Amino acid sequence: MSEAPEVKKPMGKKRIELDDRLKAYKGVWVFVEHERGKIHPVSLELLGEGRKLADSLGVELAGVVMGLPGEVTRSFCHEAFFHGADLCYLMEDALLTDYRNEPFTKGLTDLVNKYQPEILLLGATTLGRDLAGSVATTLKTGLTADCTELNVDLDARSLLATRPTFGGSLLCTIQTLNYRPQMATVRPRVMPMPDADTARTGRIIEDTLGMFEKDIITKVLEFIPDAMQDKPQLPFADIIISGGRGMKKPENFKLIWDLAKVLGAEVGATRPVCQAGWVDLERQVGQSGKTVRPKLYIAAGISGAIQHRVGMDASDVIIAINSDPNAPIFDFAHYGIVGNAMTILPMLTEAFRAHLATARKAG
Numbered sequence: 001m002s003e004a005p006e007v008k009k010p011m012g013k014k015r016i017e018l019d020d021r022l023k024a025y026k027g028v029w030v031f032v033e034h035e036r037g038k039i040h041p042v043s044l045e046l047l048g049e050g051r052k053l054a055d056s057l058g059v060e061l062a063g064v065v066m067g068l069p070g071e072v073t074r075s076f077c078h079e080a081f082f083h084g085a086d087l088c089y090l091m092e093d094a095l096l097t098d099y100r101n102e103p104f105t106k107g108l109t110d111l112v113n114k115y116q117p118e119i120l121l122l123g124a125t126t127l128g129r130d131l132a133g134s135v136a137t138t139l140k141t142g143l144t145a146d147c148t149e150l151n152v153d154l155d156a157r158s159l160l161a162t163r164p165t166f167g168g169s170l171l172c173t174i175q176t177l178n179y180r181p182q183m184a185t186v187r188p189r190v191m192p193m194p195d196a197d198t199a200r201t202g203r204i205i206e207d208t209l210g211m212f213e214k215d216i217i218t219k220v221l222e223f224i225p226d227a228m229q230d231k232p233q234l235p236f237a238d239i240i241i242s243g244g245r246g247m248k249k250p251e252n253f254k255l256i257w258d259l260a261k262v263l264g265a266e267v268g269a270t271r272p273v274c275q276a277g278w279v280d281l282e283r284q285v286g287q288s289g290k291t292v293r294p295k296l297y298i299a300a301g302i303s304g305a306i307q308h309r310v311g312m313d314a315s316d317v318i319i320a321i322n323s324d325p326n327a328p329i330f331d332f333a334h335y336g337i338v339g340n341a342m343t344i345l346p347m348l349t350e351a352f353r354a355h356l357a358t359a360r361k362a363g
Contacts (some may be wrong), residue, residue, distance in 0.1 A: 025118040025180040042123030048194030051084035073260040081202040093209040103133040124185035127148040142176030164358040242268035246301020250278040255345040285309035300341040304329025
């Protein structure tokens with residue numbers, strides 16, 4: 001007689017208790033980052049994405065605003081409503097005038113523990129990365145950084161956070177199944193900017209920080225503006241002309257600059273080109289560089305490896321120029337030109353220059 005098959009018993013009470021604990025967490029939150037009276041655009045982009053997640057889960061979308069008491073800080077709640085939020089958690093305190101890790105971590109952690117959101121999203125900015133890591137560590141929950149896509153598993157009510165991995169050669173989707181909130185950061189310009197609806201309103205829930213200056217180690221002594229703030233910023237350019245190793249040598253990058261000048265465009269590049277010193281590192285587009293979302297992206301001599309693709313494939317129109325007809329970039333470019341970039345770029349420059357000159361005369 002054969003032995004009866006082994007029957008595995010369900011996890012029972014322990015699993016049920018864990019599920020019940022997770023069910024207490026409801027809602028999608030977006031931390032609204034601001035500085036010097038302006039909301040960072042990534043927060044508005046995340047509100048648009050958070051709206052989709054909240055609708056899928058059948059819950060409310062909330063913004064979280066922390067800052068100096070006053071009408072300016074309160075106005076950020078209304079901006080959150082305009083861009084999709086149903087309510088806003090507002091924490092005002094003089095200690096939150098400038099960003100410091102300790103008060104912001106305590107404030108956001110206290111809000112999470114009190115109101116229990118299931119998803120918390122922050123921008124992958126200098127501030128956002130610093131705050132997200134501290135909050136996730138304090139809450140002992142998971143954090144997926146630099147995500148390129150966000151979805152939800154409705155059965156598990158689990159955030160599906162997709163990001164590049166293995167040096168950008170692969171994309172992986174990460175879930176935080178047994179902990180809440182589920183946290184993720186997203187780079188600026190990865191998600192589309194939602195349209196503002198100024199007729200939208202919402203509820204404001206006020207809370208207090210409950211902290212004293214003597215409890216904070218760091219002090220803000222002076223604010224020094226970014227020396228680059230008045231110059232064009234690559235992530236916000238409408239037109240970008242980028243070059244890769246297919247440009248052969250640094251001297252040929254002049255062809256990129258010539259076309260960019262005619263079109264009023266910004267110049268970008270791949271990581272190998274930046275590392276070789278052909279252009280400044282601030283112009284690097286890709287996983288370890290800038291994420292861009294221009295109306296037009298012209299890629300000259302760029303193969304289209306995933307490390308570069310994740311930084312620019314949300315562009316409205318992508319035109320690829322490459323001598324290799326099998327280059328990966330042709331798989332996702334909207335238009336492709338097979339040929340030598342050093343020959344084609346001057347032709348494009350002259351064609352655009354002539355077209356713009358004709359348009360100016362006609363205008």
